[in-house]
Amino acid sequence: MRIYRAKDYEEMSRRAAGIVSAQIIMKPDCVLGLATGSTPIGLYKQLIEWYRNGDLDFSAVRTVNLDEYKGISRENDQSYYYFMHQNLFDHVNIPAENTHLPDGMEPDSEKECGRYEELIRSMGSVDLQLLGIGHNGHIGFNEPSDVFDKQVHCVNLTQSTIEANKRFFASAEDVPRQAYTMGIQTIMRSKKILIMANGEGKADIIRDSFFGPITPKVPASVLQLHNDVTLVADEAALSKIP
Numbered sequence: 203m204r205i206y207r208a209k210d211y212e213e214m215s216r217r218a219a220g221i222v223s224a225q226i227i228m229k230p231d232c233v234l235g236l237a238t239g240s241t242p243i244g245l246y247k248q249l250i251e252w253y254r255n256g257d258l259d260f261s262a263v264r265t266v267n268l269d270e271y272k273g274i275s276r277e278n279d280q281s282y283y284y285f286m287h288q289n290l291f292d293h294v295n296i297p298a299e300n301t302h303l304p305d306g307m308e309p310d311s312e313k314e315c316g317r318y319e320e321l322i323r324s325m326g327s328v329d330l331q332l333l334g335i336g337h338n339g340h341i342g343f344n345e346p347s348d349v350f351d352k353q354v355h356c357v358n359l360t361q362s363t364i365e366a367n368k369r370f371f372a373s374a375e376d377v378p379r380q381a382y383t384m385g386i387q388t389i390m391r392s393k394k395i396l397i398m399a400n401g402e403g404k405a406d407i408i409r410d411s412f413f414g415p416i417t418p419k420v421p422a423s424v425l426q427l428h429n430d431v432t433l434v435a436d437e438a439a440l441s442k443i444p
């Protein structure tokens with residue numbers, strides 16, 4: 203694993219954006235696996251800026267997002283569909299048909315999980331998968347568990363994730379209880395993984411994930427088994443690594 207240490211959020215975002223843009227330049231029709239959350243917002247801003255300057259072209263890029271809440275519509279400003287459009291897709295020249303997320307409004311979990319897994323496979327390998335990390339070590343919505351869930355599946359969110367996400371909703375009661383997410387195997391099939399973390403609040407989980415035992419109780423720890431992982435983090439998130 204490579205670790206890039208950035209002094210703050212801005213530098214982390216720029217460094218991570220540099221890796222994504224290198225991928226797009228090297229392979230204009232690459233498949234990018236994308237994440238939502240607060241961590242990658244600065245990275246997306248930087249990509250938009252480079253696109254506006256004429257340095258990046260998204261016209262052949264294809265994307266698959268990690269996850270989506272179940273039971274909220276695309277128009278809901280908390281859906282990951284809405285997030286991706288607000289923070290990236292609406293500002294660059296990526297064709298709408300090249301962007302993919304799980305369909306949160308499909309009530310039949312088995313059907314939607316099968317469809318999304320198949321779609322990802324049909325696109326070939328994800329060239330570069332972007333990840334954030336939850337305080338409990340979740341990646342996508344793969345929560346701490348006794349087993350590594352393999353493929354796209356529907357999860358019940360843990361109380362800690364509901365608590366962490368309630369800042370985006372009117373109240374904790376409004377946070378959806380379920381989500382569709384790529385599974386650990388889906389994520390691990392990516393050729394390259396770029397994981398980002400910032401802030402003191404992520405320091406313990408970064409240490410446990412990358413320097414502790416590999417266990418489904420810390421889902422991100424499985425990344426120790428992947429042969430091309432880059433962690434880009436600020437000083438605060440790296441402050442507890444050995």
Ligand code: F6R
Nearest residue numbers: 237238239240241334335336342
């Ligand atoms: C988002 C996702 C989540 C987040 C994680 C960290 O698509 O899959 O795993 O990456 O919850 O969220 P932030 O970046 O808000 O700390």
